Amino acid sequence: MLPPFDLLPTLVRGLRVTIGLTLAASTLALIVAVIAGVARTSKNPLISGIVGFYVELFRGTSVLVQMFWIFFVLPIPPFNISLSPFLAGVIALGLNVGAYGSEVVRGAIQAISRSQIEAGIALNFTPTQRMTRIILPQAMVRILPPFGNLLIELLKSTALVSLITLSDLTFQALTLRQTVGRTTEVFAVLLIMYFLLAYPLTLGVRWVEGRRVWA
Amino acid sequence: MVTFDWEFAWEILPQLLEAMVVTIEATVVGFAFAAVLGLLLALGRRSETWWISRPAGAIVEFVRSTPLLVQLFFLFYVLPRYGVRLPAFVVGVIGLGLHYGSYTSEVYRAGIDAIARGQWEAATALNFSQRHKWTKIILPQAIPPMLPALGNYLVAMFKETPLLAAITVVEMFQRAKIISSLTFRPLEPYTLVGVLFFVLSFPSALLIQRLEARFGTR
């Protein structure tokens, strides 16, 4: 194949890892964000306190430090938890982005006005029905655009796993630079590939933002 | 069983604090660069001249859509091939500034868009010069409400400085990596680095929340 297309087979192998990692970590992040976001609005101070600690811990430190901690510190005593680079990447990115996402969920829930809850009480819904039928569906619409932005941030952050030896897109590019040289070409192709992954998401977020039927 | 060795932690703390100076320098210089670049990009995007507004828009979209780490590698490995040899720290600061400049430009853009139409019309009606309109009327009103969002990016950038370790800058995280590989003890250095990041970023985040409450934005 003609340059720069001869670089592609190697990079595509890394691309698969990057996409798999993005999907797995964003699924974890989504679950964590919704659970932590709802739990943080709890009136029970123990629950909201524990969740608050998790959120501030992960938002207050650096995602790279978290990833190294999970990959290099957890395997030693007293923890003795050895994780594959992929799993360490999924957990670090999922918990980090999940912490930011939970703030989005919390904010959206709190933005639903008290009067909507009162209408739910007047129609005799149970507290669970009020959350699942009235509050969360309305919160979801506010949540979608910021979640899209978080997904883009997560995708870009997957490049960090190359630093814990996972052979993602960036890792393959670094390998190519060492084996075949052609530095400018390798990194230019790499940047374009990330752009082609992330930019459609950006456009998707803008489309969703412009499409809400009800005000 | 091995647990947290306080004595060892105490021993390595001075080295980490020393490296923290580099982290803070990178944050401050990088953000100053981002703040200026972002304003230029935002004004560029508003330009009525297409060969200014289009490239400015394209730069923002492209830089925001690609990872900071890859941008740093690009600058670090590619620039020297074209004869631009800069210290790793300078490359890192340029990378941070460029990346976050694309984010701050959006903050400026939203802030400028939030100024009521009447203000522009009043400035035109009073026949102010273009320069006077921007520096005395629009920006003084637009910038204070932007401060919380800019502050959030400052804190975000601070937490991304460990990426400079990947291009050999010995900031706080790289120092922890070096200590860890020399002593085979990852627990204390990585935990301490986490704590140090938290100690600086958490109060800053609280401060920004208070700013937000004061300016009543979001």
Add this chain to the structure above:
Amino acid sequence: MVQDNDRQDASGPMIRFQKVKKSFGDVHVLRELDLDVATAERISIIGASGSGKTTLLRILMTLEEPNSGVIYVDGEPLWHKKVNGELVEADEKHLRKMRGKIGMVFQQFNLFPHMKVLRNVTEAPIHVLGTPRDKAEARAKELLDMVGLADKMDNYPSQLSGGQQQRVAIARALAMQPKVMLFDEITAALDPELVGEVLGVMRQLAHETQMTMLIVTHEMGFARDVSHRIVFLHEGQVLEEGPPEKIFTNPDHPRTREFLSRVLEH
């Protein structure tokens, strides 16, 4: 704990307030308020802002908890539960049982913005009462037809005018078939030209149903036309009550007269 002295029975009032007190901080909104409302009676509650009208309705809808006193709805205590003849604070289960008897229409409509009009009306019958979907929808269409909005059932609330939204809100509350309906200043948030259509629906409702209604309103002409009784609230107590003809033409209390002359001026 309060002794349950006088047992209510089916022939008793639909609603009874007994020495109900409610304050927000230092502000005493209801001061030992007593009030009975008979089954199928329609009363309009009038009074200056801050006299406690809205709070009275909100306590009935269990949106605010009274500080003391007892309220009976349909013979059962609302905020209390009987345990061995003693009244103890009600739990969520008891409150949900009691809420089934009461419906409310709000000043700000409070329609669910993420549901189309039809689903706004069917959501609670289906998921709270367990009505089958086809039945609930047929009933909802009847009700929407009654309020003149059958053609809007596939619209979102934001696509309707305020008057139309309020009429949907009335249909939504009726769909739950409550024994008691509460109307909290339902025309206060509407543009003047939209008030008529909502009051029209209310007049129709008054004619065609036997529901017990408590109406808080500033529309004195309307209150006069549809109510069996007018209750004038002043500083958290019932200062005067009686048939509309009496209250509006020849009130006993000077404060009632003063209030009416102020609101009837324009």
